[in-house]
Amino acid sequence: MxxxxxxxxxxxxxxxxxxxxxxxxxxxxxxxxxxxxxxxxxxxxxxxVPPVLEDVLHRQWGTGLIRSWNDHGWWDAPARVGDRVGRLIGAAPGQTLAGDSTSVQLYNALSAAAALRPDRSLLVTDPDHFPTDRYLADAVASRLGLGVRRIRPADLPGHLAAEGDRVAVVAYSPVDYRTGELHDMAALTRAAQRAGALVLWDLCHAAGALPVRLDALGVDFAVGCGYKFLSGGPGAPAFVYVARRHHADWRPPMTGWNGHADPFGLHEEYLPAPGVGRGRIGTPPVLSLLCLEAALSVFDDVxxxxxxxxxxxxxxxxxxxxxxxxxxxxxxxxxxxxxxxxxxxxxxxxxxxxxxxxxxxxxxxxxxxxxxxxxxxxxxxxxxxxxxxxxxxxxxxxxxxxxxxxxxxxxxxxxx
Amino acid sequence: MxxxxxxxxxxxxxxxxxxxxxxxxxxxxxxxxxxxxxxxxxxxxxxxVPPVLEDVLHRQWGTGLIRSWNDHGWWDAPARVGDRVGRLIGAAPGQTLAGDSTSVQLYNALSAAAALRPDRSLLVTDPDHFPTDRYLADAVASRLGLGVRRIRPADLPGHLAAEGDRVAVVAYSPVDYRTGELHDMAALTRAAQRAGALVLWDLCHAAGALPVRLDALGVDFAVGCGYKFLSGGPGAPAFVYVARRHHADWRPPMTGWNGHADPFGLHEEYLPAPGVGRGRIGTPPVLSLLCLEAALSVFDDVxxxxxxxxxxxxxxxxxxxxxxxxxxxxxxxxxxxxxxxxxxxxxxxxxxxxxxxxxxxxxxxxxxxxxxxxxxxxxxxxxxxxxxxxxxxxxxxxxxxxxxxxxxxxxxxxxx
Structure with missing residues (x-):
């Protein structure tokens, strides 16, 4: 040595x-x-990024004005950029959306995941999870009348043996943001699902840093941010992944007009868009999305x-x-x-x-x-x-x- | 003629x-x-906007990197930009935050407003309100076990006479987005509050277009977008206003880490930041916020x-x-x-x-x-x-x- x-x-x-x-x-x-x-x-x-943003400012916004929602693909940006992230996290197209912050995506996804297990009364999170994940697990649990268990990933199998039939969702991160420890996503996903729970992974410290294989592992939900290993810029849009098998049934609580099946129909009642599309909430943050999209080109041949x-x-x-x-x-x-x-x-x-x-x-x-x-x-x-x-x-x-x-x-x- | x-x-x-x-x-x-x-x-x-964004990209993000959260005021941007919007809507400093989308702000604010009237069972919205306002009123009501009444502003006094003691929140827009009709904010605010309800105004079609006097009218909550009359760019951050008298008691449902009283303390429990600050959710969209901030300079001497x-x-x-x-x-x-x-x-x-x-x-x-x-x-x-x-x-x-x-x-x- x-x-x-x-x-x-x-x-x-x-x-x-x-x-x-x-x-x-x-x-x-x-x-x-x-x-x-x-x-x-x-x-x-x-x-x-800079040449793309220059184009977005002058040609798309400045000259195209409102027409750019169609002419320059602004409207489709959440799905299009989502799919580009999807390629990095092992998600086939049509399951990933980009937009909002990780916290907002987490609130929406965790709420929807818990509601898919209405007969179960517990959310499991990591005591060492990033604070927003813990706070929002508490908030969602309190809203839905659930309990929260803070269980370290290493202790999950033992916990599931004890009360796995009560666990609705296990919400973990593959990487401990403080220690850098990498948990075994495959084993934890399997263990949670074997107990009948859904899994939600927070990929903030994993997306773009290591291969994540959401589809192959059969993960249910995932969220993550765009500004760490994806280099999408300060406060870049986050993303949410919803496995195709949940598309018909998941119901995010924030029923913004962008997630409507026919957003320009101005309908009386909310009718959720098909698929992951109902995860759209408000008008998407176009500048930030196109900045993230440009940043993701770094990964094109990687x-x-x-x-x-x-x-x-x-x-x-x-x-x-x-x-x-x-x-x-x-x-x-x-x-x-x-x-x-x-x-x-x-x-x-x-x-x-x-x-x-x-x-x-x-x-x-x-x-x-x-x-x-x-x-x-x-x-x-x-x-x-x-x-x-x-x-x-x-x-x-x-x-x-x-x-x-x-x-x-x-x-x-x-x-x- | x-x-x-x-x-x-x-x-x-x-x-x-x-x-x-x-x-x-x-x-x-x-x-x-x-x-x-x-x-x-x-x-x-x-x-x-373009020279500011050029600076944000190259000097702040590119060169300053993570240090710019402090060195270039990124962390304070939601409050700082919020206050700049506040000047246009008659809000004294410290009551307005910029960030997220109008729909997300609306969900947070409407939920918090309704929770401040726990003994009341109705939300009032306008049948002609923009869809996201109606959908989210339905969503918040369903979550909190409330009913929704769709009452035209002209009919509000009559409605309040009939069941005003049951109304928790009246959520209206001063301007009908389709017809352009301007409602009387002062009279409607007074009528709702006289019945003991709180008012939440959606200022999307008013902020920057006409004088709005939130403090003077005694409005409780308001939200609005940054991309219409504020010209902050496609999907620009929205804003939320919370009257100072509610600062101690309002509890937005999305308890993201940015709204914590001590966000870098990484605490076990969520402790809401003082004032409007607890309306922060996730990491703020810095590029979009600074773009909106630059756009607002148009109003400097106006x-x-x-x-x-x-x-x-x-x-x-x-x-x-x-x-x-x-x-x-x-x-x-x-x-x-x-x-x-x-x-x-x-x-x-x-x-x-x-x-x-x-x-x-x-x-x-x-x-x-x-x-x-x-x-x-x-x-x-x-x-x-x-x-x-x-x-x-x-x-x-x-x-x-x-x-x-x-x-x-x-x-x-x-x-x-």
């Missing part, structure tokens, strides 16, 4: 030279002098298995650099060492995480932290290099070893 | 020359050769009383031109002739509305139609001229008089 900075540099260079997706990095407009390891919070700007391989190489190298360079400096990796249990990030526990994150940022290494003590570094094989990883860990070593940070600084971290 | 096309042209020129807001038109990038009378459906592109005066001059002239030029051609104006009962549009009934709208569009006059038989022409005093109005009506006369349209064409009209 290499143990010197010099040999690590050689290894990084070699790995980058051999990276099958190395050519994709130039599809992003990355700023000079920055090592960006927070693409799992906000993906960087794809080069395809194989998600290659992304996954690249990501594992990067996180594996990160953990190795940590071992070699940060030994004895108070860091504890909390991301699992086993590749099959790692998402696309590395999280390190350190009592001075906040001060260290700020000192890193001042030196152009952008990761983030989660209170109270987690440093979080996301990698995206589409643009992150092994050299980026080595630079980050080297910088962290220097800052920590020389005490070049404020150990008393503390704070709550940034956006998701 | 002038009755010849020639004198109408002179009158249009005179009115345009005297229009106090005439200089504002250049703040929009209007295409050559088009008379745009559909700004009540999609406002045109403000000149301020007095809404002048906008209203300009709008009435335009719709009044439109009705006059109709009388002079369309007499005997089968048109029936359905927009009230009394200025105080007119919104910012003129609607004409004609059995061949669809074919006529298409023929107009082919000649560069863009209005829209609502099934089955309404032609709808929106004016916006910020950019519409009396000459535009005369051109449109003259063109309509020619098409109709010469039969230069397809009388058998029919369809359902376009987006809202």
């Amino acid at each position: 290499t143990t010197t900075p010099t040999s690590l540099a050689g290894r990084a260079a070699g790995l980058d030279a051999d990276a099958p997706l190395g050519h994709v990095r130039e599809r992003f407009l990355l700023p000079q002098g920055v090592v960006y390891l927070d693409g799992n919070s906000l993906g960087p700007l794809p080069a395809a 194989d998600l298995d290659q992304v996954r391989a690249g990501s594992l190489s990067l996180t594996g190298f990160f953990l190795h650099c940590t071992e070699v360079l940060l030994d004895g400096l108070g860091f504890e990796p909390v991301t699992p060492a086993e590749p099959e249990r790692r998402g696309s990030q590395v999280s390190l526990r350190h009592p001075h995480a906040f001060g260290l994150a700020r000192a890193l940022e001042a030196r152009g290494v952008i990761g983030d932290m989660r209170a109270p003590d987690l440093l979080r570094f996301g990698v995206n094989a589409l643009f992150t290099t092994h050299q980026d990883v080595l630079t980050a860990v080297t910088c962290l070593r220097e800052i920590t070893a020389t005490g070049a940070y404020d150990p008393s600084a503390h704070g709550a971290g940034g956006v998701t | 002038t009755t010849t096309p020639t004198s109408l042209a002179g009158r249009a020129a005179g009115l345009d020359a005297d229009a106090p807001l005439g200089h504002v038109r250049e703040r929009f990038l209007l295409p050559q050769g088009v008379v745009y009378l559909d700004g009540n459906s999609l406002g045109p592109l403000p000149a301020a 007095d809404l009383d002048q906008v209203r005066a300009g709008s009435l001059s335009l719709t009044g002239f439109f009705l006059h031109c109709t009388e002079v030029l369309l007499d005997g051609l089968g048109f029936e104006p359905v927009t009230p002739a009394e200025p105080e009962r007119r919104g910012s549009q003129v609607s004409l009934r004609h059995p061949h509305a669809f074919g006529l709208a298409r023929a107009l569009e082919a000649r560069g006059v863009i209005g829209d139609m609502r099934a089955p038989d309404l032609l709808r022409f929106g004016v916006n005093a910020l950019f519409t001229t009396h000459q535009d109005v005369l051109t449109a009506v003259t063109c309509l006369r020619e098409i109709t008089a010469t039969g230069a349209y397809d009388p058998s064409a029919h369809g359902a009209g376009g987006v809202t």
Whole structure:
């Protein structure tokens, strides 16, 4: 095993030279002098976006005006962009819609999923789930008169053995947003469905980062955001997936006019559109949708298995650099060492995480932290290099070893 | 009264020359050769938008990356942009938020309003309300076990006399989106509140078109969209207004992480943010919000009383031109002739509305139609001229008089 900075540099260079997706990095407009390891919070700007948005502004909105709803496919954007996301999450066309925020999609989908199991009284969520998922599970449960169980994925089989016949929906994320642990989607989906429950996956930290095979796994519902690994821009539209077998029966609670079977008929009563289309709510956010659509072109010729391989190489190298360079400096990796249990990030526990994150940022290494003590570094094989990883860990070593940070600084971290 | 096309042209020129807001038109990038009378459906592109969006893309997102949530005020955008809308609807700061779609805001606000009157069992909506308002009233009522009454604004006092003590919320729009009729917000608000109900106004066809005085009228809740008279772009974020006196008690059903009192604390339980802030749901749509913010700069030095005066001059002239030029051609104006009962549009009934709208569009006059038989022409005093109005009506006369349209064409009209 290499143990010197010099040999690590050689290894990084070699790995980058051999990276099958190395050519994709130039599809992003990355700023000079920055090592960006927070693409799992906000993906960087794809080069395809500015010219598309220029066209959307001037030709479509400015010149086409209202006519562009038809002439430039604005009306169909939620389904069209949804299908482009669908390709990345293993969803055949017609089951994925883009629009609104993850929280809104989650409220709609979780409500609809629970209503499909009217004889069951429990929602299961992860105690370590991202807050919005927990809050909205509580809100939906309270609205429908259900109970909520907070069960860690590892404990799901035991829980289902005890009261699985009461569980309506299991709502999990494949990747723990703090630790980066990857759960076994296939096994958890099977376990929940065997107990008669539906599953809803929150793919925020998975879509675009690793192969997700919703159709093949028989997943019921999924949601996710457009601004992390999909690089759709700050607050980009989210997406919802509804498996075809639920299309006839699912009833989202927000019956906005866009989800009507005949939206321009101005009918007296709400008649839900067929399929996933009834998941549309209000007028779609066209600018943001077309921005996300342009961003997704980055993936056009990219194989998600290659992304996954690249990501594992990067996180594996990160953990190795940590071992070699940060030994004895108070860091504890909390991301699992086993590749099959790692998402696309590395999280390190350190009592001075906040001060260290700020000192890193001042030196152009952008990761983030989660209170109270987690440093979080996301990698995206589409643009992150092994050299980026080595630079980050080297910088962290220097800052920590020389005490070049404020150990008393503390704070709550940034956006998701 | 002038009755010849020639004198109408002179009158249009005179009115345009005297229009106090005439200089504002250049703040929009209007295409050559088009008379745009559909700004009540999609406002045109403000000149301020493209440079702002260029900056948002390259400097804020591209270079600032995740840091821009703080460095460029992304996190505060919903409240900041909300307050800019607030100035146009008579709302003191801290009561208006921008984000999501009108339908989502409506679901949240209507649910919260109804829950503030737990001892009352009815929602009142307008049978002529825009479909999403009616559908969501039904959805909220069904969820909360309430009944819905569809009562025309003119009939509200009588209805309240009969069962006003059972009405939780009256949810109306000041402007009928089809006929352009303007209802008396002050009187309706007073009547509803005197009966102990709360009022929720949908301002989609009012915000930016006429002075709305939410605080002065003591309105409880309001929602509205950003893409009509606010010209914020296709599918621009909507807004919600919650009167300060409800801030402590209102509980929107969608408890997304953005509405938490301490969103980055990652708390176990949802604790609503103070004030209107709990109306935030998911991660805000930053690109669209900043686009709307740039668009709102059009209003910076504009007095809404002048906008209203300009709008009435335009719709009044439109009705006059109709009388002079369309007499005997089968048109029936359905927009009230009394200025105080007119919104910012003129609607004409004609059995061949669809074919006529298409023929107009082919000649560069863009209005829209609502099934089955309404032609709808929106004016916006910020950019519409009396000459535009005369051109449109003259063109309509020619098409109709010469039969230069397809009388058998029919369809359902376009987006809202």
